[in-house]
Amino acid sequence: GESVGLHLPTLSVQEGDNSIINCAYSNSASDYFIWYKQESGKGPQFIIDIRSNMDKRQGQRVTVLLNKTVKHLSLQIAATQPGDSAVYFCAEIFSGYSTLTFGKGTMLLVSP
């Protein structure tokens, strides 16, 4: 079957580089944001989240930056590894609704 990775923007990096994946969200009232990683043939996996009262949050090797002025979210991955190769997508939640809105994703390819 056709892969979910087709038709997506692709970021190609070398192992050890830092990667930055960007996401533009749609609703200025969204107050919670999540980054997911999806490997081929698997379900989306939670990476990191951030509330709208923050502009930066760090996890293990990952950092999420939120710029509410321009409705932009980014995921930074430090020292990228081949195992980081996957599709990454953001999701936004507006607490006035009960559902998430997902971005279409970016494929990250890491070369050894």
Add this chain to the structure above:
Amino acid sequence: DAGITQSPRHKVTETGTPVTLRCHQTENHRYMYWYRQDPGHGLRLIHYSYGVKDTDKGEVSDGYSVSRSKTEDFLLTLESATSSQTSVYFCAITRGTASTDTQYFGPGTRLTVL
């Protein structure tokens, strides 16, 4: 996979036949969701449930129905499958008590309608 199983994992069926996909969770979560994922569209919400017998429609609910007769199972039914319903279907749960908490996904079911 957050204690979520989906069955079957793969299914091939013919146009016009009924199909039921099952999502099973073991952690007694209140909120459960069904999504479909297609190239170029990302994840789109079909239906969701906020408790036993409590369900609501999502963005792409036409042609689908759901049922939740017990907390642990959320069923998605295609009454008469069409080729446009060929997709990968994901179930998700929310671990918190609010529908706006992070969603965690199951492994997916790949459905092909011929």
